[in-house]
Amino acid sequence: MEKRLMKGNEAIAEAAIRAGCRYFFGYPITPQNEIPEYMALHLPQYGGVFLQAESEVSAINMVYGAAGAGARVMTSSSSPGISLKMEGISYIAAAELPCVIVNMMRGGPGLGGIQPSQADYFQAVKGGGHGDYHMTVLAPASVQEAFDLTMEAFEIADYYRNPVMILGDGVIGQMMEGVVLREPVKLEELKEKEWATDGAVNREPNIINSLFLDAVKLEEHNLKLKAKYDLMREREARAELYKMDDAEYAVVAYGTSARISRSAVDEARKKGIRVGLIRPVSLFPFPEKIIRSTIAKTRTYLVVEMSLGQMIEDLKLALNGKRPVCFYGRTGGILPLVDEILESIELMRRGEGIEADCCLS
Amino acid sequence: MREEIIMAGFGGQGIMLMGKLLAFAGMKEGYEVSWLPSYGPEMRGGTANCTVIISTEKIASPLSYRPDTLIAMNYPSLHKFLSRVKKNGSIYYNSSLIQNKVDAEDKNLNEIPVNELAADIGNDKVGNMVILGSYLAKRRFISLDAVKESLKEIISEKWQDLIELNKRALEKGAEYINKIRP
Amino acid sequence: MKLTAAYPESLTGKEFHYCPGCTHGLIHRLIAEVIDELEIREKTIGVAPVGCAVLAYEYFNLDMQEASHGRAPAVATGIKRVHPDRVVFTYQGDGDLASIGTAEIIHAANRGEKISVFFINNAVYGMTGGQMAPTTLTGQRTTTSPLGRSVESSGYPLKISELLSILEGSVFIARVSVHNPAHIMKAKRAVKTSFQYQLDGKGFSLVEFLSTCPTNWGMKPVEALRFAGEEMTKYFPPGTYKEVE
Incomplete structure (x- = not known):
């Protein structure tokens, strides 16, 4: 080819x-x-x-x-x-x-x-x-x-x-x-x-x-x-699951922020954190069922976006309060760094860094 | 194997082309590759940089915060990216334009008098190929021949007559670095 | 006995919703008759506007697209580029064409888009209830110019035919009136010329109709026809503004 x-x-x-x-x-x-x-x-x-x-x-x-x-x-x-x-x-x-x-x-x-x-x-x-x-x-x-x-x-x-x-x-x-x-x-x-x-x-x-x-x-x-x-x-709903088989934690990101998040997931795995990546490929329809299929194993979700938090709303609707959701976003044209996402993953594992409007508390 | 390279210089120094050429040759050699430009509103005369990643594995982030290699064609570029290069990473810089002492003890420094070497073969516009030649000669994961072979795919049809000149420039840069560090 | 007039095949026969004395229906019929006479009904695609003629797609017995406000020339461009061998026309009012859709009409004309545009100028926004139009005459009262259109505040009534005739891409530009039978016949000839130009692949053409709106002008139908024929024509003189050989 x-x-x-x-x-x-x-x-x-x-x-x-x-x-x-x-x-x-x-x-x-x-x-x-x-x-x-x-x-x-x-x-x-x-x-x-x-x-x-x-x-x-x-x-x-x-x-x-x-x-x-x-x-x-x-x-x-x-x-x-x-x-x-x-x-x-x-x-x-x-x-x-x-x-x-x-x-x-x-x-x-x-x-x-x-x-x-x-x-x-x-x-x-x-x-x-x-x-x-x-x-x-x-x-x-x-x-x-x-x-x-x-x-x-x-x-x-x-x-x-x-x-x-x-x-x-x-x-x-x-x-x-x-x-x-x-x-x-x-x-x-x-x-x-x-x-x-x-x-x-x-x-x-x-x-x-x-x-x-x-x-x-x-x-x-x-x-x-x-x-x-x-x-x-x-x-038509579709998403890619990466290292989600045993994931206690999940990063949810699409497009470019998913690429960067994937590197962060790899780094976190090296540190022994059981984290995976859910990458929605279709944003409408949002892959709700695929996401819900992960809650049996996954305890907390981290949304990473190049915005101040938009897809996070669809994730929360999909989870319907069953799991807490964290967020890390950069906006205005700034790309999130792997290290920043890694830090957010570590915070998530410690049960910290959850946005005030998230449902962990 | 995974190599992250940031290439930087003035707009007009052929930074983007150098990156595309390396990425293309890498792809032809069977690696996963990505090339990402950093772009500003200026079309000419500003700073230009691009990130090339070449890997045996699928490339996750196409960005490089801690590159293995920096190729800096002018002082502002060196200054901007120097501290981000990984410990024990490599820096190739254009010593024709960078006369300041470069202080980076934990990194491998390679001074290439790019403008002089390019002038030697009669065209100061091929400095990008000179420094790429030096880099390839030292970091041997892609052969110089594969890169030379890729020139015809990357150089636009209008400039195909400059392929031989570019090949000579790649060789010149390789010879230079082999001579000083065999 | 010789048949002198029949209901055009290019109209569906659905009863028009237009007010008594409004000339939209008459203009629909002129266009339909010409389409029949040229035998192009099966290859003609019309674009309806937003405005009083928004339901034109129910009246023309043709393939039709309903465009958003002012965008009919862009929609027609899309259709014509896909089907260059078909006949494409837009039917637009003065708010649609001369206000919100000025960019679209000027650029379609300037590109020499091979379409026919029928521009219905009745100097008022009819469907929304009688507001000032870009072509409302100076001093004319409307619900948004209750003291009469003031040039100081609203500028001048826009002369579309004059404006478009200076563009290189237009090949036929005419302003017609339908206030009496003689002018109606002239108007019909202009419609035919416009379609003929398109069939010949020549370029952009537009026919501007001075039309009546008795309801919003606050006039009886006959009075409205007189106003169109005697008052509107002073500022908007009928005539052929451009005819490229």
Whole structure:
């Protein structure tokens, strides 16, 4: 198999093309510019279209149009730009349009900074735009995984007719690692989208819409969406468990902070601490069942995030008060250090360092 | 085997390219590799550094807080990272630009007059390859040949005619360090 | 006996929800008739706006997408880029196109996006209940300009046709009125020209319709038609602003 040294951003762009994405609409913002640049260079070679939109707002609405027209389509941005896309994402979720949206998170709020961050977790998994909806959110922790999850994201998007977000950060986007590239999908084998607006030939018109003026109809529509989200919870939740077989303690982290935490777990094991790592790969649906399956052995959980504590809320909901939860986070673009996480693991073992709002006391 | 290297210098000294080349060669030799740039808002003229990790095991954190090796192409870079290098770790620095006495008793110091050596082969822009050559000659886990072979994959198509020059620079750096520390 | 008029196939037949005297329904029909005449119903995709015409997707018997407020040109861009051989149009009001969606319309025009835009200018926000629009005439009373639009506070009514005609990407820009049969026929010809330009792959076109809103203008239908024909046309002169050969 072909192995290439690629940046995470490049791997995502290449994966999209191999997944049959032929349309990309974006707007420049650091640290994700390699994605539009890669698409600008490569998409025309496949007869595809790269278009630099006038704003993130326009880009996401071009995605809406193209997705509604039946195409596999992607956009990418970073935190402030993703905020601008949120209106469009709400419409896309409501109109049940499949697409892939990449967020290479940077420090916020506001204009924030350009260094890596995980502070958009709430925005990604809890909605972000208005209304009762969810994106499917996948969080790669390596360049290989960025490639694999992006290819898969298009399948998930089409299957559920739902927007899928690839949630990374500056490290995942800018880092280079070896990637084994999977074979491209065959465009002619993709399932036909009989709901798409491509001209009403010998059929009733297709309508792409999110307006339901009748509250009864709108509630029905929301219940239909919920049924999809429930199915995703059933089928799409995933997490990687590392050294969890005998783990009395668990670090819970995703993406870049999971990579750093894994080193801390290895160091702690050298000191004889029975600690493992739970790495959620899907953030929506959150891998609740997988996490609950660990409580038979695991006494305390430490959440590590590049934020001031967002995923910790989902972990607490998953544990439902059955186990205490600690937290260590750095924010604003600062990465947690292995030694800092190790110290938090040691504190956790001593039953100290539990956040005041955690449930150990 | 696990080697963590921080490479640092001015923007324009080819720091990122040097790191990519090493990571690529490592990958071709069958190692797990990661390359992580540190980026600032400036595109040119600021400081640049990258972290390369080469390992026989899966790489957990792609960051290096205590690197095994520091390659410093200018004084600010040396100053910034010197104290973080592991005990008994190695430092390769550009003595053409760093004349201050370097004080690091518990580390292996390698002074490489990068600019002079590069000038010897007629192009002062290949200093990055000179110092990489010195590093590879001493820390022999990836062969010089594998790195030379990787040049054509890493150097953009536009500059392919500079491959031979870069190979000579790698050799020059290797010869230099072999001569002073056989 | 010769059939002189039939209900267009490109309309669904669903009863319009528009107020008495409003010209939206008439403009829908003109567009539908032209689509029928050009025999492009099966290859046309429309984009509905947010505003009074938000339900346009229920009236046009075509594949339709409903866009968010002001974004119809971006949505149309997405559709047209995926299906360059189809005919794509947007139907937008003055708040949608000339206020919240100015970035989208200017850039779609400037890119020469090969779409047709039908811009319904009735100088008021109709659906939300008669607030001031970017095209509200100076001195015109609305619920948010109760003393009449003041230039000092709100600037000037926005002249979209004039503005877009200077962009390199636009190929056909016309302002029409539908206040009497002669103008209605002109308006229909403009719609046809716009579609023809698109079918010929030439570039961006826009037809601006001076339209009535008797409800929010506080006028009887006939009075509203007079106002559109006599008052609006003074500031917004009908005519062809651009026609690239």
